Amino acid sequence: MTVSKIRDIAAEFKVDSAFVKSAPTVKTYRVIEDSATCIRIHCTNRTRDIPYCDTFDVIDILTVHMLNPKSKCCIVQIGLTYIWHKSTMMKSMIKKSAITEARSMNVLYKNILS
Numbered sequence: 001m002t003v004s005k006i007r008d009i010a011a012e013f014k015v016d017s018a019f020v021k022s023a024p025t026v027k028t029y030r031v032i033e034d035s036a037t038c039i040r041i042h043c044t045n046r047t048r049d050i051p052y053c054d055t056f057d058v059i060d061i062l063t064v065h066m067l068n069p070k071s072k073c074c075i076v077q078i079g080l081t082y083i084w085h086k087s088t089m090m091k092s093m094i095k096k097s098a099i100t101e102a103r104s105m106n107v108l109y110k111n112i113l114s
Contacts, residue, residue: 004031006041023047036069044083055086058098076113078106 006029013023025047033040043060047053061079080102082095 004034006031020050023050023053033063037066037071039064052088052090052094055084055088055091056094057083057085058102059083076109078109 009027009029011025011027013025014021025045028044028046030042030044031039032042041062043062045058045060059081061077061081063077063079065075065077066073080098082098084091088094
């Protein structure tokens with residue numbers, strides 16, 4: 001199956017930091033699987049203009065499974081991983097902050113889907 005790019009979206013997120021007030025981010029969405037019972041969307045988040053943001057990308061993976069094509073319910077899975085481009089001593093702090101933010105985003109996703 002070919003990967004099809006949906007779109008790039010420019011977003012700006014608030015940051016709880018004394019140094020930075022917002023995080024300009026480009027989110028690149030791609031459909032990597034699209035069948036009668038499953039859709040999988042891969043989103044690469046690339047932030048700029050923040051210290052150490054060039055060291056990594058955050059990857060979100062959204063998967064929706066149905067038992068059969070006519071099913072009225074589904075299973076939604078949300079995954080998160082990182083792609084590290086450079087080595088940094090701040091890696092553990094960056095990862096901890098990203099996990100905290102991802103958990104709050106997952107709560108928002110849950111509220112939207114419920």
